[in-house]
Amino acid sequence: MTLSAERIVLGVSGGIAAYKAPDLVRRLREAGAEVRVVLTQGARAFVGPLTFQAVSHQPVHTDLLDPAAEAGMGHLELARWADRVVIAPATADCLARLAAGLADDLLTTLCLATEAPITVCPAMNHVMWRAAATQDNLATLVQRGIDVIGPEEGSLAEGESGPGRLTEPAEVVRRLIAAPAAPRTAGHAPKSGPLAGRHVLITAGPTREAIDAVRFIANRSSGRMGFALAAAAQASGARVTLIAGPSTEPTPTNVERIDVETALEMHAATLARASASDLFIAAAAVADYRVADPVTHKLKNSREQQTLALVANPDILRDVAALPNGPFTLGFAAETEALEEHARHKLTAKGLDMIAANRVGDGMGFEVADNTLHVLWPDGAVTLGPATKGQIAHDLLTIAGEQLDGAG
Numbered sequence: 018m019t020l021s022a023e024r025i026v027l028g029v030s031g032g033i034a035a036y037k038a039p040d041l042v043r044r045l046r047e048a049g050a051e052v053r054v055v056l057t058q059g060a061r062a063f064v065g066p067l068t069f070q071a072v073s074h075q076p077v078h079t080d081l082l083d084p085a086a087e088a089g090m091g092h093l094e095l096a097r098w099a100d101r102v103v104i105a106p107a108t109a110d111c112l113a114r115l116a117a118g119l120a121d122d123l124l125t126t127l128c129l130a131t132e133a134p135i136t137v138c139p140a141m142n143h144v145m146w147r148a149a150a151t152q153d154n155l156a157t158l159v160q161r162g163i164d165v166i167g168p169e170e171g172s173l174a175e176g177e178s179g180p181g182r183l184t185e186p187a188e189v190v191r192r193l194i195a196a197p198a199a200p201r202t203a204g205h206a207p208k209s210g211p212l213a214g215r216h217v218l219i220t221a222g223p224t225r226e227a228i229d230a231v232r233f234i235a236n237r238s239s240g241r242m243g244f245a246l247a248a249a250a251q252a253s254g255a256r257v258t259l260i261a262g263p264s265t266e267p268t269p270t271n272v273e274r275i276d277v278e279t280a281l282e283m284h285a286a287t288l289a290r291a292s293a294s295d296l297f298i299a300a301a302a303v304a305d306y307r308v309a310d311p312v313t314h315k316l317k318n319s320r321e322q323q324t325l326a327l328v329a330n331p332d333i334l335r336d337v338a339a340l341p342n343g344p345f346t347l348g349f350a351a352e353t354e355a356l357e358e359h360a361r362h363k364l365t366a367k368g369l370d371m372i373a374a375n376r377v378g379d380g381m382g383f384e385v386a387d388n389t390l391h392v393l394w395p396d397g398a399v400t401l402g403p404a405t406k407g408q409i410a411h412d413l414l415t416i417a418g419e420q421l422d423g424a425g
């Protein structure tokens with residue numbers, strides 16, 4: 018699939034990551050899109066309009082009240098022309114202005130005036146990203162049906178490290194292709210249901226940890242349990258973001274799906290969104306370890322014994338549970354024995370609000386259509402099933418929703 022004939026307005030706001038925006042324009046055009054660029058005043062301090070004009074092959078739009086521009090394609094024409102508006106990079110200031118509904122420059126006015134779906138790709142300093150004001154603004158935008166891509170973890174321009182890097186242009190294009198432009202109402206949570214107004218973030222499926230160019234370490238998770246939870250949360254009125262490891266399960270209707278492959282990618286994608294969510298459910302079977310030095314070529318068969326050095330992956334669930342003002346956290350515990358004892362230990366050790374103990378092995382838990390869960394929280398416990406994963410997902414969300422409401 019491509020972005021063939023899609024008309025994209027690319028808004029660029031004023032951060033250092035603006036230097037990557039011309040590459041994004043180039044890649045969007047390679048994918049078949051027609052691109053019109055709108056620069057904020059701040060963006061022009063980093064990259065000039067001529068650069069964007071050269072890569073987009075179109076005039077660049079900078080001013081709200083430019084008579085020449087209004088005579089050609091003014092802000093309302095641009096707003097109507099767009100099949101999709103993408104803002105990359107979206108600075109903290111840009112997110113705040115969008116959340117406040119300001120209309121004092123071309124980009125914000127255009128966003129108010131368009132009915133096209135809007136995707137923001139935040140990029141900023143990691144402390145600014147984690148700031149409560151930024152996360153509140155993001156939650157407001159997500160609530161209004163605006164899609165978010167990134168930011169990613171990594172080293173930042175100012176020499177520090179953390180979440181805040183602009184998602185690489187190739188990945189932004191891949192995500193836009195994977196999520197075809199749909200009216201902004203699609204993806205909105207239904208207005209009613211026990212989780213109406215809530216943002217639920219779910220991890221699902223396995224992760225793959227590369228050994229070499231063609232081999233990887235993975236596990237038997239199909240994604241079924243996590244995808245069933247995403248469908249059930251959407252049906253309960255929530256806005257749902259599903260961060261999925263490799264899985265052939267179909268994306269539930271009106272669920273935002275973000276595909277990842279490795280535990281590190283799942284960690285970055287989850288932590289970038291966790292603070293803006295109300296309920297986090299960790300149904301993924303995340304690799305506890307990755308190969309220390311995966312090689313980029315295919316390893317030769319030497320017929321000799323080989324040893325793989327492994328390093329620990331970050332614990333996504335533990336890191337979300339440790340966030341200040343983080344979401345209600347519901348973890349899973351896949352166990353082959355001493356189910357409740359191990360699950361209760363994980364509940365406490367990872368600082369969770371609730372845990373679902375899942376007996377696995379001998380044809381249970383992984384891959385199969387049915388499941389049984391022993392759900393534990395600090396002052397309660399209940400067994401769900403055996404039943405289909407769809408039914409279990411519905412029942413689990415009912416319990417989690419009650420506890421979430423109780424937690425305020």
Ligand code: PMT
Pocket residue numbers: 220222237238239240241242243280299300301302303304305330331332333334335347348349350351352363375377382383384385
């Ligand atoms: O996908 P299916 O085929 O439908 O199978 C469903 C399932 C069996 C995978 C699912 O119901 C399940 O039990 N998922 C959790 C699997 C697991 O990794 O459990 P764990 O006990 O190893 O991990 C405990 C918790 O920490 C889990 O919520 C896990 O998502 C999370 N974790 C673990 C490691 C890590 N690095 N980061 C994490 O977030």
